[in-house]
Every structure is written in structure tokens, then in C-alpha cells.
Amino acid sequence: MTAKPIIEIKDVYKFFGDLAALSDVSLDIKQGEKVVIIGPSGSGKSTLLRSINRLEEINKGSIIVDGLDVHDKENDINTIRQELGMVFQSFNLFPHKTVLENLTMAPVRLKGMEKEEAKAIAVDLLKKVGIREKANVYPSKLSGGQQQRVAIARALAMNPKIMLFDEPTSALDPEMIGEVLDVMKNLAREGMTMVVVTHEMGFAREVSDRIVFMEDGRIIASAPPEEFFTKADHPRLKQFLDQIL
Amino acid sequence: MKKIVVALLLTIFAVTPALAGKKVINIASDCTWPPMEFVNKDKQIVGFSVDLMKACAAAAGYEVKIKNVAWDGIFAGLAAGKYDAICSSVTINEKRKKVMDFSEPYFEVQQSVVTAKDSNAKSLADFKGKNLGAQIGTTGYFAIKAVEGVTPKSYDEIGLAMEDLYNGRLAAVVCDDPIAADFALQQEEYAKKLKIAFVVKSDKAEYLGVAVTKGNTEVLDMINKGLSAVRADGTYDKIKAKWFGSN
Amino acid sequence: MKKEKQVKIEVTDGASIPDSSDKGILNAWWVSFIGAVGIISYLVITKPDPYRDILLFIPDGIVVTFEVTICSIFGALIIGLFTGLGRISSNKVINLIASTYVEVVRGIPLLVQLFYIYYAMGRVLQVPDMLSAIIAMSVCYGAYMGEVFRAGIESIDDGQTEAARSVGFNKQETMFLVILPQAWRTILPPVGNEFIALLKDSSLVSILAVADILRRGREFAAESFQYFETYTMIALVYLLITLILSRAVSHMEERLNHYDR
Numbered sequence: 001m002t003a004k005p006i007i008e009i010k011d012v013y014k015f016f017g018d019l020a021a022l023s024d025v026s027l028d029i030k031q032g033e034k035v036v037i038i039g040p041s042g043s044g045k046s047t048l049l050r051s052i053n054r055l056e057e058i059n060k061g062s063i064i065v066d067g068l069d070v071h072d073k074e075n076d077i078n079t080i081r082q083e084l085g086m087v088f089q090s091f092n093l094f095p096h097k098t099v100l101e102n103l104t105m106a107p108v109r110l111k112g113m114e115k116e117e118a119k120a121i122a123v124d125l126l127k128k129v130g131i132r133e134k135a136n137v138y139p140s141k142l143s144g145g146q147q148q149r150v151a152i153a154r155a156l157a158m159n160p161k162i163m164l165f166d167e168p169t170s171a172l173d174p175e176m177i178g179e180v181l182d183v184m185k186n187l188a189r190e191g192m193t194m195v196v197v198t199h200e201m202g203f204a205r206e207v208s209d210r211i212v213f214m215e216d217g218r219i220i221a222s223a224p225p226e227e228f229f230t231k232a233d234h235p236r237l238k239q240f241l242d243q244i245l
Numbered sequence: 246m247k248k249i250v251v252a253l254l255l256t257i258f259a260v261t262p263a264l265a266g267k268k269v270i271n272i273a274s275d276c277t278w279p280p281m282e283f284v285n286k287d288k289q290i291v292g293f294s295v296d297l298m299k300a301c302a303a304a305a306g307y308e309v310k311i312k313n314v315a316w317d318g319i320f321a322g323l324a325a326g327k328y329d330a331i332c333s334s335v336t337i338n339e340k341r342k343k344v345m346d347f348s349e350p351y352f353e354v355q356q357s358v359v360t361a362k363d364s365n366a367k368s369l370a371d372f373k374g375k376n377l378g379a380q381i382g383t384t385g386y387f388a389i390k391a392v393e394g395v396t397p398k399s400y401d402e403i404g405l406a407m408e409d410l411y412n413g414r415l416a417a418v419v420c421d422d423p424i425a426a427d428f429a430l431q432q433e434e435y436a437k438k439l440k441i442a443f444v445v446k447s448d449k450a451e452y453l454g455v456a457v458t459k460g461n462t463e464v465l466d467m468i469n470k471g472l473s474a475v476r477a478d479g480t481y482d483k484i485k486a487k488w489f490g491s492n
Numbered sequence: 493m494k495k496e497k498q499v500k501i502e503v504t505d506g507a508s509i510p511d512s513s514d515k516g517i518l519n520a521w522w523v524s525f526i527g528a529v530g531i532i533s534y535l536v537i538t539k540p541d542p543y544r545d546i547l548l549f550i551p552d553g554i555v556v557t558f559e560v561t562i563c564s565i566f567g568a569l570i571i572g573l574f575t576g577l578g579r580i581s582s583n584k585v586i587n588l589i590a591s592t593y594v595e596v597v598r599g600i601p602l603l604v605q606l607f608y609i610y611y612a613m614g615r616v617l618q619v620p621d622m623l624s625a626i627i628a629m630s631v632c633y634g635a636y637m638g639e640v641f642r643a644g645i646e647s648i649d650d651g652q653t654e655a656a657r658s659v660g661f662n663k664q665e666t667m668f669l670v671i672l673p674q675a676w677r678t679i680l681p682p683v684g685n686e687f688i689a690l691l692k693d694s695s696l697v698s699i700l701a702v703a704d705i706l707r708r709g710r711e712f713a714a715e716s717f718q719y720f721e722t723y724t725m726i727a728l729v730y731l732l733i734t735l736i737l738s739r740a741v742s743h744m745e746e747r748l749n750h751y752d753r
Binding site for chain 2: 611614615618620621699701703707710711713714715717719
Binding site: 053078085 | 660
């Protein structure tokens, strides 16, 4: 692993009116590292994740991704975002495009890739997430779990360096959570840098290199899973873990 | 059945004259036709025919009420009994005579062609391939429709046609000569760009008459009586001189 | 997937679009359609003078009406698209321009606008009458269309924008590749409706000496003095056209839902 972190979050503040959604948040993430962010709702974990690819603007501090300041208007955010795959709670597939088109659209448009090449890559990715046979249907025909797997494949189609997951299983029926987590575990094994906001503690324990606990816009604890669960010394963290475990 | 429906619909809008002593004749006029009949700056209906109708009434012992009615529906209104007569520079022709009766002619007109000052046209045929304008349902419009190779355009009001002529959308406008003279010579802006080029040649003289519903001899007789009276005592010539000068 | 917001935009001035689920309107459509066709046929056959003559007098007027309507709807769509985008723009100046345009146009009766644009353009530019009429209609309907576009765009979930931006599309790509193709589905029914409303309002251009259906009818009436007969025919012809169009729009709506089924 390289010494220089691929994501450097430094002294970040974000306000919604008077409310500090993020306050004095600093976090470094190394290449290949898998970081899981947990915390009660409203703790700022999604806001932090979304500010990494500037879906949220920050008010203070800086976020450097692969050497580029994400929130510096001089930098082309659209190019930076191509390095940051994002998966949403609500999938957000493009309903007017087929599954395959959902995957090929961005590479063809943004990377100038040949249609055939993009298609081949897309088919490979669909195989990887296990829904090769659904390539030509529209997203509305798919179950939630299938849609989320397509969404992951869509993000991967741009060949990003980092994958951001914003509660990827929260909108799923319980029986579908496993299939999505399996895809994510495979991705982790391949060495992808991942930042995951989730409530899935099993996944956090099994996959992550580090777990970050947030509350009221602050990072309260940050440790490898072993240490995190055994030495949960912060009272708020303890309380939170008691509730969800 | 159809007649009843029409009658019903139109009576809703009909104006019943207030009768007081003298017989009142309601006359419709499309007051967009200076100097024959138009609305002046004080919103008064004035003009040659207006003065004439008033003089006739005074001479023959009745009253007239003149109402401003859009040309497009003026004959329909007469047929529906909304007024007793139309005095609106209506040319007496065979087609109209079939559906209405006319008074004695009260004025002779010719169809004048108004066009741009720099035009060399000598007849309507010279406007081949161009747009010609006139008011809908007027003698002027029938004249341009009869010309081969031109596009006739019908307007609700002669003024709108004149404006389009002034703006270059039309090559010429055809209308009664007094009106042509008023627009092309009297209106300052138009006079700068427009002229009366020529008069449409016709083998038959064209006369204006007051129209009444077919068979309405009562009103027709009253108007004719008035007309002959004002012609006899010189009032007619005075009114004509007032609006058109002494020649 | 979150349930997509399905916004139905109601427009008051179109025709009622027969919806296969609305039996009442559908039955009314058939009654009106068969009625109109029946009455026209009956009149033309039993009283060819004047009804057949009227019908033969107006076809070029129908062509002109369609020319004006079709050209104007395209003009209005283009103006409407930019107005709609302007109305949701975060750029204050653009937003103000678009909003002011909508406000001004909506505050002036169409007839007055037609007169104004027609004669104003006559003074400033040498624009032929037909084109002036089309521009005037486009400018007026563009404002209404702008509101349709705005509502259509706003009906699309924010998640779509976020997803598109996250893969690296810029604002324009997001709008034209992701948002508008979806918004189109919400936009099309009111656009179809506006089309029919515009066709009816196009009768106003007859004041501009544009020889549309109504103008032709008035010319016929002015010469023959058969006002009742002429306007009966004109009304039936307009009704028949709007009935056919409303049916076409409803078919188009149903086919447009393909990625939902």
C-alpha cells in the first residue's frame, strides 16, 4: 500500500442553516482500504460520504481525492467524479434505459469508448454481479436486489479508483440484502478502495479494515473491527452498538 | 327549427329601440370607413353617410339611431332583425339584392387601388404573383378575387389592410375611392409612402345604397322619402361639400 | 426503487383526451365523433347547396390551419424548453428573464399579442404574414410550454440527477441524457393537449388575413350571406379535427409508457 492516502479529508465543516452536519471531520483513507462508516441517523455519515464526490458542498476544510481538491472550483469535478463510483440507497438506475445501456452510457459518452467495447465490458460486469441474463430489460422489471447490483455494475463501468456506498442495502427487502453484500465482498477481495455507509455490522466486521463511528457530525471513534467491537470504550458508541447488535 | 335557434340566439343580443313619439330607425354601420362613416377622436360616429342619414330623418320626420357594427357580421345582424337598416357604404349589386332590398342610390363610388408611391402598376393584372388586400365581403375584395394570378387577402377592417400595405406585406389595397383618398392622402404617415394609383375599370357604375331586410317597405319608403327630400332642398350637396370639398 | 413521482399536469384549454380507463370520456368521444361525421355527411348529401360548397371552399384553409399549428407547436416547444430550463436555472439573471417572459406573456390576451407582434413586426422587420402569425403563436404558447417543461423536469426524482452527476455527466448532459428523456413522458400529455388548444386558438390568426379555416368560412359567408350554414360547417370541421387529434394524443400517451410495463 502506498504511503500517501488516496482520500484526505481535513477539518471539514458543513452547515445546514445553523445545524452543523459535519464539524471538524478529518479522515485519511489509503489506497485499497475498506472503511465502513456507522452511526445513528442524522449523524452526518451520509453527508460526509456525499461530500467526497461533492454531491454536498462543504463550508470549510478540504477533501483531496487522488491529489485533487474536490471542492476547488478550479478542478473539473466531472473528471474527478469519474474516479469515484457511487451507489445509492435508492439505486437510481436510469429507468428509460435498458440495464446494458445504463452501464454503457457513461463510458461511451464520457470516455469516448467504442460502443462494442463498452458493451463487452458491461456484459462482463453484469456477469460479475450475476445478472448477465437481464442485460436487455428495463430496470423496472428487476427486483430491488437486482437493481442494486446493476447500480454497482454501472458505477464500476467507469473503472473508478474508489467506490462510495451510501446505505446500499437499507431500501432492500431482507432476503435480497445478501446478494448485494456478496457482490460488495467480492469487490473488496479484488482490492477496491471502498467507503461504505451501512448498518450491516456483519459486513463491517468481515470486510472492513477500519470502522468509523460518527455522531452529531463528528467522528467519535475510528479503529480496525477487532479493536472497534472489543474495546468500545466511548459510552455513546457502546449505547449504539447495544441497540443494533 | 334552425330558424328558431338562430332567432333565439340573436334576440339575446338584440337591442330593442326605445320608442318615444317619432318612429326610430336603427341603422347599423361599420364605422371603419372614413370619411363615409367612422368614429372620431371624441368617440362620436361621424361621416358623410351619418350626416346624410340624419338629414334624411329630419326631412322625412323620423329619428335614426346609428350603431357601430363590425362589417363581418353586419348582414347577418340585419337578417336577424337586430336593426332596421344598414348604411355602411354598401354597394348595390345583384347578389345582395337577392337577400335584401336597397334604397335609391345615395352615392356613386369607384374602386380605387392604393399602392406604394414607387409602383408603376396601371391595372390590377400588373400585380401578378403579389398579395392584394381588401376588406372581407366588399366590392374591393370581389374585384381582387377576380384577378388571375394574384393572392387575394381579406381583412376584417380596411385599416388593417392599409397597415399591411404600409408595412410591405401587400402590394396594393382596393377599396371605395373616398376611403382610399382618406387613407392614402389624408393620413400623414401613409401619405408619405402610399398613393392612389388608378381606379378599377368597370363597365357598370357602382352605387351605394341603404340596405333593409327583404320586403321591409315601411322603412325603405321612409328612407327613400328622406333621400329625395334632401336632394331636392340642397342639403345633400351641402353635406357632400362638407366631406369631399366643393368639386 | 423509490416510486417515481407521477405528476399529471392539467391544462384547462385543450380537449379532453380519451383515456382508456375513463369510460365516460371515451363514450363521449364516440358519440361526438359519430355525431360530427354523421351530421356532416347528412348535410352534405341532403343539402349540397350550400353545405357541400362550404366544405369544398375550406380545404386550403384546413391546410393553413395545420401549417400554423404544427409550425407554432415546434416553435413553442423550443421556446418552452429554454424557458423551462431558465425557470429552474440557478443563474439569477437567466431565471429572471425566463420568469418575466412567462409573466408578461401570460398577462396579455392572445388576440392582443397576435395583433401586437404581427403589426409590430411589420413595422420593424419585413416578415411575411404567415411567419408573423407563427412567431406570435409560438411566443405565446412558448410561455405555457415553459411551465409544462418546468413541471415535467421537476417531477423527476433528484436521485436521477445525483446518479448522473456521480458517473461524471455535467449539468447539460444530465439534463439532456437523463432528465429530459424521462420528463418527456410527463410532458407529452400536456403538450398534446396544448397542441389541440393551439389548433383551436389558431383560428385567431384569421384576423391577420391568414386564410385559415375560419377565414375561409367567413369569406364564404360574406359572399353568400349564409352565416348559419357556414358556421355550422366550420364548427363541425373544427370539432372533427380536434376529436381525431385527441384520440391520437391518447394513443401516443399509452405507447409512451413502454418502460413501465
